[in-house]
Amino acid sequence: MTATAPTTLAPERIIPDSLSEKITDLHKASGIPTPLLRQTTRDGVATFWITPAALRPVLAGLKHAAPTTHMLFDLTAIDERGRRHRDEQPAASFTVVYHLMSLTTRADEARLKVALTGDSPVLPGISDLWASANWYEREIWDLFGIRFEGHPFLRRILTPPTWTGHPLRKDHHARATEMPPYSLTEDEEMRQQDAMRFDPSLWGMKRHSDHSDFMFLNLGPNHPSVHGVFRIILQLEGERIVDAVPDIGFHHRGAEKMGERQSWHSYIPYTDRVDYLGGVMNNFPYVMAVETLAGITVPPRAQMIRVMLAELFRIASHLVFYGTMAQDVGQLSPVFYMFTDRERVFGVIEAICGFRMHPAWFRIGGVAMDLPAGWEGLIRAFIDDLPRRLDEYDAMVMRNPIFKARTKGVGAYTTAEAVEWGVTGPGLRACGLSWDYRKQAPYACYGDLEFEIPTGNNGDCYDRIAVHIEEIRQSLRIIRQCIDNMPAGRVKADHPLTTPPPRARTMHDIETLIHHFLSVSWGPVIPPGEARACIEATKGLNSYFLISDGGTTSWRTRIRTPSFPHLQMIPLLSRGVLIADLIAIIGSIDFVMADVDR
Structure with missing residues (x-):
């Protein structure tokens, strides 16, 4: 068929x-x-x-x-x-x-x-x-x-x-305006409160010993170590974890539902807020999927600009992971140094895009605008300096005996277990599998760039951190190649379904002005079909599966994020460990709750 x-x-x-x-x-x-x-x-x-x-x-x-x-x-x-x-x-x-x-x-x-x-x-x-x-x-x-x-x-x-x-x-309904005004009766409030009562049996928990008393502890939903609004229900025997049940959904904002009500173009800023540490990395698979549906070929210069910006955001995200991971296990200084470097990345991104964390800078068919004057010197100064600082962080964190004791041999899983649970990205490579989507299914211009795939050996917390750090160095290598080999030419495809269309076509006559107005306000009419695009995002594989029914909005917007399956592994990794070890495990997973709940 x-x-x-x-x-x-x-x-x-x-x-x-x-x-x-x-x-x-x-x-x-x-x-x-x-x-x-x-x-x-x-x-x-x-x-x-x-x-x-x-x-x-x-x-x-x-x-x-x-x-x-x-x-x-x-x-x-x-x-x-x-x-x-x-x-x-x-x-x-x-x-x-x-x-x-x-x-x-x-x-x-x-x-x-x-x-x-x-x-x-x-x-x-x-x-x-x-x-x-x-x-x-x-x-x-x-x-x-x-x-x-x-x-x-x-x-x-x-x-x-x-x-x-x-x-x-x-x-x-897709909007609150489609519903009657909200009201909360006393009976409804009591029903809501009763639904929040915790019954261990309803969560699949059971007594594991006939002669032990168990304590149930809520870790979260507001706790510094869970990196967002996230709850883990712990069943404890002393300080040792007998069972753990993750409870998500506190951050759910209906990102997929919004993708089916917004126009193809106006949805781009919403994607930034999924992995909110990934910036334009979130735009990448979405616009690629739309371009596949519409048959749009992105110019080489735009492709390389996209890769360069994506790798800058990979560095920014990994620096947040590195600093907060060290903080989670008791080192308070590194996070301040690493956030300083992250601010330098944001300075470069702001100079190019005009925004820092959520620039929404990619467009259907290319990018919003060409690189500004002076961009090359700005980026070179950053990538020339960061390796020296990474060496200092290695001495401060990775070679610290206390940090090693807290992370080596903790939260380990095998390659088979990673595949079983849908783990991708640094968490998969830390098990020793040299598999990176940028290499296995090259997109944009990654097939023309040279970089290595960092791997670990033990699949534990320490290896997951080490892979992240080496990925920062490889991102610097990719960015340097983008600077040295940046092609000339257009930064947006000359295609009628790119949005917004090139400015030169907007003021020629009334027909082109009308076309521009409709494309911006309603969005392009994308031909019927189905397409998926996938990238190696900051935390693993991120993909958008889009269905067009021949209109100005998506019929189905599916966002596959890496953090969602990764958190599902917590019960496997936490049984039998101490609460303090669980904090290290959670930090090493590298997730944000918006990426989980969408």
Whole structure:
């Protein structure tokens, strides 16, 4: 089966289509009479429609065929009701989408889609196959109302337990102005208070010993070490952790829902606020996905400017991680030195973009404007000085015996466990796997740049920190190459769907002025289709999966963030350790709650 034919299809993958071949073979072996249907998408990722009966046999076969390389990268849903452009796709009220990734030499990806009908659809759960599916299935139940049979703890995860409805359904309000004025009666207040009562049995906790008393401790939701509004319910025996249950959703702002109400262009500033330490790094996969849908080719100069700015933000984010990690385990001085360097990065970013943390500077088709006069000297001065300061920080932090004692051998996990839980980025490379999306599936101009992939050996807190630090040095190397090889030319594609369009086309006559007004106020009309773009963000892989129904807004905006699956590992890493060790583990994960809750 094929979706609406795109104007241009993404080029074929460089690697053999091995993951899709395995899916095809496993479907045949399952004996399901319904044929396996293939859909053509704009991004070139192999996409198959599969029946609910064939879902578990196929996924179980994939998992058992290569448990250490096949990752459940993402799991989400689509409300298909009212969508117009679904040519040759199976009839469905809702679609559940499984995005799989094989961590082979190069990135090998595939999608499985399951069509569901009715207002209360049900699907077999797979949290027993991939541990990371647990939170994803809860998210789908919470936001779409799709129930997963066999799930051990299917309750809301991003919205309060008293929430009414499922927010990502199309019939759910998108703005407060669509609802009556808010009021809180005494009865409703009591109901809300009762819902907040903690019952260990409802959270899956149980007595682990017949002759011990347990204490339950709330770590958060307001605690310096949890880096945001985040709660972990700890079951303790003395100071040792018996069990831990993360509780997220306090920071949920409906970023995906907002992506489906804003125009394609006006949503760009919202992306900055997801990983709020990543700045334009958040714009990157979003505009790439829109460009794939629209068939826009970004000029080489704009591509290199994007990479240079993204790596500056990687350095800024990693400096925050480095300083706060040291602070979490008791070193108070390093964070002040490292935040000073971060301020220097922001000075460079502000000189180029006009803003510091959230410049929203990338545009559909390129960047907002060309580099200003003097940009080269400003960046060179920074990248020439930072290596010396990093050497000082190594002596201050990484070679400090107390810091080593607090982090070495603490919070360790294997490569197989990382894949099981959907870990990407520095957390995956700290296990020893040399895998970086910038190398495995090069985007923008990364394929033309030379840099190394830092790795660790033990997958513990210390190695995760060491990988971050070496990534700062590699980012400096990338930025230097961008300065030395910056091409001349345009900074925005000459394409009718770039937004806003080039100023030269706006004042020629009344027709071009009208076109400019509509493109800015309503946004471009993007052709129908589906596309996903993925980048190696500051904390791991960040991707946007966008669906256009041929309008000025997205039909479905899916944001796959790295922090969401990473926090799900906390129970695995914390059982049996001391509370003080948990603080080090939390700090070493490198997350921000907006990246988790969206």
